[in-house]
Amino acid sequence: MANKFFLQAKSIAELLWYEERKTCLLCGKQASTSLCQDCRQLYFRPEQRRCLSCGKLIEGEADRCQDCRDGNGPKFLSKVTALGHYEGAWKQCIHNIKYKGQPYLLIGLAEYLTSWAVKQLPPPDSIVPVPLHPNRLAQRGFNQAEVLASVLAGCLGIKLKDILCRVKDTTPQSALGRQERLVNLRCAFSLKPGIQIKEEVIWLVDDVVTTAATIGECAAVLKESGAQEVFAFCLGAGRESPNNPDTASIL
Amino acid sequence: MLFYILRDKDGGIYASPFPSLDKLCNGAEAYVYPGLPLQLLNIFRSNEQGLLSESQIIEKLAVSLRKNECLLTEKLRWLKLSVFSPHDEDCLRLARKEELLTKLLTIVQGRQVTENEFSSLAKVLEISVTELAILLHLAVIKGYGEWVPGLSRRNNSWRCERCGNEDCYQIWPSYYGNTATCLSCKSIGPLNSLQVIYRSHEETLKREKEKKAGSTTFTSSEQDWQFTPAQCSAAADLQLFARDPLAKEALVWAACGAGKTEITFPVIGQYLEHSQSVLYAAPRLDVVHDIQPRLQKFFNPCKVKVMSGLSPPDWTACPLTVATTHQVLKFSRAFDLIILDEMDAYPYAGNQVLEYGLKQALKRTGKTIYLSATPSASILAKVGRQECFLTRLPARFHGYPLPVPEFLKIKAPKISEGRIPGSRSLLAIGDYLRELLFEGQLFVFVPTVSLVNIWVQALSLLFKDKKITGSWSSDPDRKRKVASFTSGNSDVIVCTSILERGITVHKAQAVVLYADHALYDVRALVQMAGRVGRTAACPQGRVLFIAGKQTKEITAAIKWIEEQNELATQGGFLRGQ
Structure with missing residues (x-):
């Protein structure tokens, strides 16, 4: 007891004497914010365009990547935006959040998530997370998309609606190739019974977008149920190589 | 990883991630479905286990889940293990692979393996993560180890089962209610209360050792x-x-x-x-x-x-x-x-x-x-x-005594607008430093980061022909500066305590400024003095403690070093004795 009291007193004294040392979540170097300037530039690339259909980071003047221009992108989404390029330390951070049980790391990223989302997407009526199948939710203990959606909803004061459900326990998308991913999720999602979303503008939220098959399927369900427009936000996306537009190979 | 409640033949309650394996090895007949994180199942006291009926076990679990604000909607129920279970075949196949189990046991001897490490271990054994988990559970059934939750609940707090920390954790809401991640041992891989650790038993090691007896890998002769x-x-x-x-x-x-x-x-x-x-x-x-x-x-x-x-x-x-x-x-x-x-x-x-x-x-x-x-x-x-x-x-390998620090009573020069204006005390310090620079390179220790650049500037003005550098723990250029000093490319390094250990510089001398500073204890002063006279080619040197007053710490540090030299003399370990 006395020891605990001493430790508490010590930590208060430390607060008074020492400036709190923050380190960048991605590179571990000392920084005044949760991500340092170098990492933000390296992974978020704010100046680079995103494909309007699938969120992929693209070069040049086109609005969409080659795949989406060829008609292979999702059909029901008005715009998709990704906060950063899914590679290196940013990819590792998303893995830590998703697979290593650290969803609370998203709280430290709140200011970057919200400012990017607000800049890129029009104001929504509600924010909807991509659901996990109950079996996977039971194994993992949390749905990273739901945590991400709750961070956005909490910071921006927008309603969070957990209205989609996953009715098929599919093979994880990360284990499949491009063509398999596109078929894997057919009819995997549905709207929960008794839910009304008529004329609503919705932000659909997921952790990573690669082929956009998951968010595409979810958007289809939302649009069929009467949503006016569906926009998507995610933490990371692939990048279209100027020489090799087929990003499936990059990922 | 999810665990299921089972009962043994004596009515004891225990948890298993693969009830099918318990059916094969122990004849278990039923288990509670659905599975839950192990941490939520550790609620049955040993003295009540035999007394609880199946429905009482379910009731007790349900109460505990409600208390933890668990969002589980599925009803808890007992299921028979006689029907085909999803892992039956895998379990049966792996239970027969004695060689694989022996290989695994040798690897995990004396280890605490967390769930996040399963994938790297599975790769080594060339099996899947599920197969690894089945084998580890087989090891648990055979008494070679145990499953423990990553973090356990202790009244209103949590305890990390890997590092024993009870004070520093992050709590977050999960599907299973309040969940904690240990922040003390995060640097060796995150661990939370939904995850488990396989902990090897000490007895396992003894048994393995008996098998190995006689096989030595090293002879000291x-x-x-x-x-x-x-x-x-x-x-x-x-x-x-x-x-x-x-x-x-x-x-x-x-x-x-x-x-x-x-x-x-x-x-x-x-x-x-x-x-x-x-x-x-x-x-x-x-x-x-x-x-x-x-x-x-x-x-x-x-x-x-x-x-x-x-x-x-x-x-x-x-x-x-x-x-x-x-x-x-x-x-x-x-x-x-x-x-x-x-x-x-x-x-x-x-x-x-x-x-x-x-x-x-x-x-x-x-x-x-x-x-x-x-x-x-x-x-x-x-x-x-x-x-x-x-x-x-007490004696260094070259047989020379440790250089005993000299205390110099000089008041610290005043600092104004981030620099040290010329003053009598600065010039006095400069004179001593000049003497030392004739002997070799110079460590100048200062107690705080903010003083490093101020002194680099002041010394650069005093010794215009010398190369003076400065570094501190978070200095991004630290490695290069230290390497430049150790290789003799700079004459003076002004630094905080970062260089008090593990650095050997030929012909180095040391000066501790503000030696009466509260941050300097006996140990820090002795370590800083220890940078001098470390090489056989240059086994002697000078150490100066400069301060406005001689503190107890300064006196004690000098005494510690003198004592070491005295012991070395008594033991006859010094050169020429």
């Missing part, structure tokens, strides 16, 4: 130690300590730069000869990477494993491991001998979690040897109570 008389005497003391069945801890109190690492080699050899496991731990990463090749050279062909934040996961079973004190948290009752170098250095000193890790890694019958040039008051008190054996190594 091959070695030629080439020790100085002082080292010979300390090494002999350590060997006596190793043979004493009642002695548990020993402290080697050595002079800075006396070659304390090497004197542990004969004891290490003694343990390796008897197929016993040894850990050489150090708080600092660079010490670990510096010592591993030295140990490897001495103990060839026995492989010396290195574990640090920089090394990739290595699952090979080795009798001799070198690890940072953080990596030690990955072990449980694994070592017969632990040698802890620089026990008074950051981050080990005063860190209860790392102290716990070291105790946890030591077998109950194991011994610990602490190495230090500046032992803490608590270990010296243990020596005083005769709970810890003490051996001194």
